[in-house]
Every structure is written in structure tokens, then in C-alpha cells.
Amino acid sequence: METLLDTYKHMPCTTFNRIFAVIYTCAILTLIYHHILTLLHHSTTTTSVVTTTSLLISDLILTFMWATTTSFRLRPILRKAYPENLEKVLHKQDFPAIDIFICTADPYKEPPINVVNTALSLMAYDYPPEKISVYVSDDGGSELTLFAFMEAAKFAKIWLPFCRDNNIMDRCPEAYFSTNHHDKVELEDDEIKVAYESMKMRIENAVERGTICPEYISDESQHHIFNKYKTSGFSRFSHPAIIQVLKESAKERDKKGQLMPNLVYVSREKNKNCPHHFKAGALNSLLRVSGVMTNAPIVLTQDCDMYSNDPQTLKRALCYFFDPLARPKLGYVQFPQRYHGLNKDDIYGGELLRLFVANPVGMDGLQGPSYVGSGCFFHRRAFFGEPTTIVLPEIQELRPDHKVTKPITTQSIIELAHHLIGCNYENDTKWGFQLGFQYGSLVEDYYTGYRLQCEGWESIFCHPSRPAFLGDIPISLVDSISQTKRWAIGLLEVGFSKYSPVVFGARCMGFVMGLCYAHYAFWPILTIPITIYSFLPQIALLNGVYIFPKVTDLRFLLYVFLFLGAYGQDCYDFILFGSTYKRWWNDQRIWLIRGLSPYSFALLEYIIKHLGITTQGFNVTSKVQDDEQSKRYDQCLMEFGTHSPMFVPMTTASIVNLLAFIIGMIRLLQTWSLEKLFMQLFIASFGVLNSLPIYDAMFLRNDKGRMPTKTIVISIFFACVLCGGASFIV
Numbered sequence: 001m002e003t004l005l006d007t008y009k010h011m012p013c014t015t016f017n018r019i020f021a022v023i024y025t026c027a028i029l030t031l032i033y034h035h036i037l038t039l040l041h042h043s044t045t046t047t048s049v050v051t052t053t054s055l056l057i058s059d060l061i062l063t064f065m066w067a068t069t070t071s072f073r074l075r076p077i078l079r080k081a082y083p084e085n086l087e088k089v090l091h092k093q094d095f096p097a098i099d100i101f102i103c104t105a106d107p108y109k110e111p112p113i114n115v116v117n118t119a120l121s122l123m124a125y126d127y128p129p130e131k132i133s134v135y136v137s138d139d140g141g142s143e144l145t146l147f148a149f150m151e152a153a154k155f156a157k158i159w160l161p162f163c164r165d166n167n168i169m170d171r172c173p174e175a176y177f178s179t180n181h182h183d184k185v186e187l188e189d190d191e192i193k194v195a196y197e198s199m200k201m202r203i204e205n206a207v208e209r210g211t212i213c214p215e216y217i218s219d220e221s222q223h224h225i226f227n228k229y230k231t232s233g234f235s236r237f238s239h240p241a242i243i244q245v246l247k248e249s250a251k252e253r254d255k256k257g258q259l260m261p262n263l264v265y266v267s268r269e270k271n272k273n274c275p276h277h278f279k280a281g282a283l284n285s286l287l288r289v290s291g292v293m294t295n296a297p298i299v300l301t302q303d304c305d306m307y308s309n310d311p312q313t314l315k316r317a318l319c320y321f322f323d324p325l326a327r328p329k330l331g332y333v334q335f336p337q338r339y340h341g342l343n344k345d346d347i348y349g350g351e352l353l354r355l356f357v358a359n360p361v362g363m364d365g366l367q368g369p370s371y372v373g374s375g376c377f378f379h380r381r382a383f384f385g386e387p388t389t390i391v392l393p394e395i396q397e398l399r400p401d402h403k404v405t406k407p408i409t410t411q412s413i414i415e416l417a418h419h420l421i422g423c424n425y426e427n428d429t430k431w432g433f434q435l436g437f438q439y440g441s442l443v444e445d446y447y448t449g450y451r452l453q454c455e456g457w458e459s460i461f462c463h464p465s466r467p468a469f470l471g472d473i474p475i476s477l478v479d480s481i482s483q484t485k486r487w488a489i490g491l492l493e494v495g496f497s498k499y500s501p502v503v504f505g506a507r508c509m510g511f512v513m514g515l516c517y518a519h520y521a522f523w524p525i526l527t528i529p530i531t532i533y534s535f536l537p538q539i540a541l542l543n544g545v546y547i548f549p550k551v552t553d554l555r556f557l558l559y560v561f562l563f564l565g566a567y568g569q570d571c572y573d574f575i576l577f578g579s580t581y582k583r584w585w586n587d588q589r590i591w592l593i594r595g596l597s598p599y600s601f602a603l604l605e606y607i608i609k610h611l612g613i614t615t616q617g618f619n620v621t622s623k624v625q626d627d628e629q630s631k632r633y634d635q636c637l638m639e640f641g642t643h644s645p646m647f648v649p650m651t652t653a654s655i656v657n658l659l660a661f662i663i664g665m666i667r668l669l670q671t672w673s674l675e676k677l678f679m680q681l682f683i684a685s686f687g688v689l690n691s692l693p694i695y696d697a698m699f700l701r702n703d704k705g706r707m708p709t710k711t712i713v714i715s716i717f718f719a720c721v722l723c724g725g726a727s728f729i730v
């Protein structure tokens with residue numbers, strides 16, 4: 001299909017994917033059939049009943065996950081937008097206004113200078129500046145963040161005209177100054193660099209001291225604002241609402257006399273007795289504040305570390321909003337999350353290629369991709385009910401079609417805005433349920449996108465070759481798996497709710513879309529098959545029990561096909577979407593690690609929560625880079641450092657696999673017969689191969705990121721208990 005603004009085409013692999021899916025399904029059914037036969041007719045001892053049942057359960061779960069993955073492969077499409085044609089369709093004065101939301105939550109984990117960089121890169125979009133409003137939500141309630149943005153407001157005056165006049169691509173100052181190829185613009189460049197460095201120095205200095213140097217505060221009004229943060233009892237968990245308009249488009253011009261975007265700082269009221277719903281709560285506050293101030297029809301949500309890497313992105317997104325043929329009920333346009341600073345082989349699988357690229361391409365051919373929290377342009381209207389029936393907010397000023405006529409600094413507007421972000425404002429309203437971003441899951445992004453699509457909204461995946469946004473990735477193992485754990489808990493909350501994708505979702509959106517969403521919702525149950533396959537065959541081998549068919553058995557070929565088929569197709573996807581073999585290998589390893597640790601912990605915590613014992617918070621991922629740690633990350637070393645219970649399952653598994661491998665090899669040398677041994681020995685060897693970086697961290701390295709002795713001791717203990725305990729039972 002082709003229009004002036006965009007085109008799309010089906011991926012050539014579609015036919016192959018569909019045929020392969022049919023063949024693979026037959027193979028799976030045969031295997032399951034054999035498991036059941038074995039269970040009914042050949043399981044005579046308790047051990048064999050237990051092992052066969054475990055394998056049956058594992059394979060059923062793997063089958064389910066395979067089916068959900070396949071739903072992404074049935075109709076993948078690739079799109080292309082032509083932002084250069086936008087003005088042929090739409091006069092410049094008719095370009096819509098946009099409200100950009102940036103969330104930050106902790107000045108020590110999310111350095112304000114980085115948040116400022118993100119904001120500047122977005123303010124500098126190639127777009128009429130007076131139509132852009134940037135709203136920053138500070139859930140950290142910190143004057144350090146406010147101070148950083150006051151500085152940014154000043155710096156923007158020279159940065160925006162500089163980018164515009166020289167047509168700069170890297171509009172994030174930090175990214176611009178850390179590359180060296182800016183030839184033409186040297187003189188001005190130096191001057192701006194000095195201004196940037198001095199701003200950076202002041203902001204970092206303030207963060208380091210934890211307070212703002214008096215000489216940085218230029219006037220009385222600023223003093224007055226910062227005093228708000230010094231009142232007694234003020235903390236990030238308990239403080240009044242603070243809104244500060246740092247730049248008002250209508251009043252201020254940049255150094256070259258052009259209009260500038262609005263820039264508004266918002267820190268919603270917090271109170272220990274009021275649930276604040278983490279990021280979803282912050283975003284709903286911004287929806288309301290921006291509603292009364294500017295009420296732009298287009299809204300962009302952005303994580304604080306995700307800076308813009310391409311000034312055309314907004315126009316690119318608008319291509320879809322203004323193409324009536326693209327999607328009639330378009331609710332949002334999602335760009336993938338991409339990252340800067342990944343190490344060469346991406347040791348923690350931080351690229352998340354499947355999650356952020358391959359799967360969305362697949363969903364794009366259906367009803368559209370899920371929402372991933374950042375880099376997503378929404379129709380404001382999508383937050384107010386189904387495409388055909390609007391859900392009205394409690395006050396007229398918040399309606400998506402309300403026209404704002406007064407300047408944003410009007411006293412009555414400022415007062416109303418403060419009121420709208422009070423702790424108790426949302427009580428007895430529809431916010432978080434029928435209006436705005438959804439509450440009730442730690443992955444508010446996934447859940448919100450899901451519910452929007454259930455309501456009938458469609459979405460589009462936009463994946464230009466130059467990344468639209470670039471963000472930070474966790475560079476230590478514990479950060480990476482803690483993030484996965486938080487996601488997993490959030491996903492379970494959706495998976496086992498009354499809105500579960502397998503039932504509710506499939507009914508609203510159709511079976512295949514339901515399966516796509518179910519793929520994520522039930523991610524964490526992968527822990528069951530992965531844990532069983534990481535321990536059971538190995539422990540059985542150690543005890544001389546053989547639980548798989550012999551090499552000469554036909555069923556052996558079935559296993560070979562199933563294994564190679566799944567791994568092969570996964571690898572093929574990786575290469576197809578432009579990654580490398582090594583990255584794929586690391587990704588499949590981290591898949592195993594996630595199955596062993598974060599998923600199992602998530603499942604456990606989810607259950608504990610449902611017994612009403614505790615609740616989980618949103619543990620913000622650290623975006624601070626420790627130099628030594630960064631160096632090890634760049635060398636692709638796995639970072640352990642300090643003990644975490646989450647390291648134990650993976651380490652225990654690596655020890656058990658090593659033992660099984662050694663004993664298996666000894667048995668092989670003694671008997672020279674591979675027939676019965678082969679499959680279990682193969683699985684153990686595969687485990688060992690995957691555990692190489694773990695052995696390295698345990699025994700060979702002596703840098704600070706090596707595995708702590710405590711983890712080693714605990715893991716060895718568990719390994720002994722497992723192997724010893726099993727031999728006792730057998």
C-alpha cells in the first residue's frame with residue numbers, strides 16, 4: 001500500500017513462517033502424545049512418574065510460549081514514512097501542537113544533567129517551536145532537578161537556534177559534544193560548548209553537594225521557589241504540589257529572536273498514606289496539568305534517559321496521524337527503544353531485539369504494537385474512552401476537545417493545575433481505570449497499551465533506520481535482572497487479572513492479538529520449564545537415571561528437530577533484524593538466566609503479594625555510570641560484585657551442570673556407549689557452555705565485579721543439597 005506520507009510491505013519470510021509453524025505444531029503434538037503414553041503405560045516407579053510429569057509440564061509451557069511467539073511471525077510488516085512530504089498535505093500553520101511528557105523519579109539514580117539533555121533534544125525538534133510544550137514530572141520532588149531545568153531554560157536560548165541554523169542532527173548536547181565531526185560551525189560551536197560545560201558543571205556540582213550553591217541562585221523569586229523544598233517535613237514521599245513554568249512560549253524568544261517551546265516543571269503532591277501509582281500516576285498528573293495549560297492533541301511520553309536522536313521524528317509520527325488510510329482508529333505511534341553504549345556482544349541482552357523490534361513488527365501487521373513506555377506519540381483523545389464513545393472527565397477543562405485560550409501562566413490556570421495534582425484529586429474519579437494511563441500493574445506501559453487496544457484503538461510501529469531515540473541500558477547483572485523482575489511482576493499482575501489477555505484480550509481483539517499480549521503476560525512462567533531443564537536431566541544423570549529416548553529411537557530425531565527448529569528460528573530472527581550471532585548467543589543465555597532468577601523471584605513475590613504479605617514498589621533502574629564498572633562492561637565481563645539472592649539459582653545451576661558434565665564424560669569413557677547418555681550429556685554440556693562467564697566470575701577473575709564468595713558458598717551448598725538429596729530419594 002502506498003500514499004504520499006507512508007508505505008508498507010509484507011516481509012518475505014511470512015510464507016515460510018506459516019508453513020514452518022504447521023510442521024512444528026505437528027512435531028510438538030507428537031512429543032506431547034508420547035509423554036502421555038509414557039506416563040500411562042511405562043511409568044512404573046515414583047521416579048519415572050515424577051520425571052515424566054515434570055517433562056510433560058515443561059513441554060506444555062514451552063509449547064504455549066512457542067505458540068504465542070509464533071503469533072508475532074504470522075503477518076509481519078515493514079513501514080516507511082516520508083516526513084519530507086508532510087507540508088504537501090498540511091500547511092505549516094495547521095501543524096498540531098504537541099505536549100511532551102518526561103518522567104524522572106530520583107536525582108541520584110537519574111542524573112539531572114541527563115534529564116536536561118533529554119528535554120533539550122526534544123525541545124529542539126525540527127518543528128514550529130511555539131507548538132511544542134515540554135512537561136517534566138519530578139517524582140523525586142527534588143530542587144536539584146528543578147535547578148537543572150532552570151539552567152536548561154537559559155541554555156535552550158542559544159542551543160535551539162544553533163541546532164536550527166546549522167541543521168544539527170544530534171540535538172542532545174551531550175551527544176553532540178562527544179562526537180568530533182562538526183566542521184563548519186567551529187567558532188560558534190566553541191562558545192556554546194563553554195556554555196554547556198558551565199551549565200553541566202553547576203548542575204553536577206549541585207547534585208554532588210546535595211544542595212544548590214547560593215551563588216547559583218540569581219534572584220529573589222528563585223530563592224522563594226527553592227524555599228518550598230526546605231519546609232519541615234518535606235521529603236520525596238511527602239510534599240505539596242509544585243508547578244513551575246520555566247519558559248512560556250508566548251513571552252520568550254531565543255537568541256535569534258524566534259519563539260521557543262513551553263517548559264513546565266511539575267512535581268505532584270505526595271503523601272505517605274496515598275497510593276501514587278508510580279509512573280502511571282505521574283503521567284496522569286501530566287495529562288491533567290497539560291490539559292488545562294495547552295491541551296495539545298498529540299502527546300509524547302518519554303523516559304528521562306531517552307533523548308531524541310533525530311529531529312525529524314515528530315514529523316515522521318505525524319505522517320501516520322495525517323494519513324487517513326494508515327489506520328482509521330489510530331491511538332498511538334510507537335518507536336522502538338534503542339540504546340547507546342551497548343557493548344559489542346551485548347552481554348546482558350540489553351538490546352531486547354525481540355521485545356522492541358521483532359515482535360512489534362509482527363503486531364504491526366495485526367492491530368498494532370504494544371506501548372513500551374517511551375518514544376510513543378499518542379492521540380490525546382485515546383485516553384478518554386473508545387474511538388466511538390468518549391468518556392468525559394470530571395471537569396470541562398480536561399476534555400480532549402477543550403480549547404485553551406488563556407496564557408499558561410494565568411493565575412487561575414496555575415491554581416487549577418495545582419489542584420489537579422493533589423494527592424486526593426483522583427479519589428472517586430475514573431483516572432487510572434477509564435481515563436488516562438492504567439493503574440494496577442508495575443508495567444503501566446504494557447497494560448495501558450493493552451487496554452487501549454482492547455477498546456478498539458489501533459497503533460503503528462515506526463522503525464526508521466536512524467534510531468529516533470537513544471537511552472541508557474543497565475550495565476550490571478543485578479540491575480539488569482532486577483529490571484526484568486519488576487517487569488515480570490507487573491506482567492503477572494495483568495496475566496492473572498480479570499483482564500487476562502488469553503480470555504478478555506482474545507475476546508476484544510481476536511485470538512492472535514490475544515496470544516501476542518499473552519506472550520508477555522505469561523513470560524515469567526518460563527521459569528518452570530527452564531528450571532526443570534536446568535536441573536532435572538543433570539541430577540538424573542548424576543544418579544545414573546536416563547530420562548530421554550536413546551539415540552537410536554525415532555523420538556530422538558523429534559527432539560533434535562524441536563530443539564534446532566526453535567533455536568534456529570530464533571537465531572534467524574536475530575540476524576534478519578540486523579543483529580549478530582554473538583549477540584544472539586548472549587541473548588539466549590540471558591533468556592536462561594532470566595528464567596532461573598528474575599522470573600522465579602517475580603513469581604514468588606507475586607504469590608506473596610497475593611497472600612497480602614507485602615507489596616512491590618517501582619525500583620527505578622540506575623542510570624549512573626561507575627567508571628570501573630563501565631570499563632568491565634565494555635570488556636563484556638559479567639558484573640556480579642555484591643551478593644544478591646538472585647545470583648544463587650543461576651550459579652547453583654551452573655555448578656550442577658558442570659558436575660553432571662564431568663560425571664557424564666567419565667561414564668562415557670568407562671562404557672564407550674553414548675546411546676542412553678547422549679541427550680542428558682548434551683543438555684549438561686549446553687548448560688556448561690552457557691555458564692562459561694559464570695565459571696570465569698567464580699574462579700578466574702579477581703576484579704571487583706567477580707562473584708562474591710558468599711554467593712559461591714551458598715550456591716555450592718544448594719548444589720550439594722540438590723544432588724545429594726536426589727541420590728537419597730533414588
Ligand SMILES: O=c1ccn([C@@H]2O[C@H](COP(=O)(O)OP(=O)(O)O[C@H]3O[C@H](CO)[C@@H](O)[C@H](O)[C@H]3O)[C@@H](O)[C@H]2O)c(=O)[nH]1
Nearest residue numbers: 103104105139278279282303304373374442443618620621
Ligand atoms: O515512581 C516512578 C517510577 C518511575 N518513574 C519514571 O519511569 C521511567 C522508567 O523507569 P526506569 O527505572 O528507567 O524503568 P525501565 O524498566 O528502564 O523502564 C521500562 O519499563 C517501565 C515499566 O516498568 C516503563 O515505564 C518504561 O517506559 C520502560 O522504558 C523513568 O523515567 C522514571 O523516572 C516515575 O516517573 N515515577
Ligand SMILES: [Mn+2]
Nearest residue numbers: 303305472621
Ligand atoms: Mn529505563
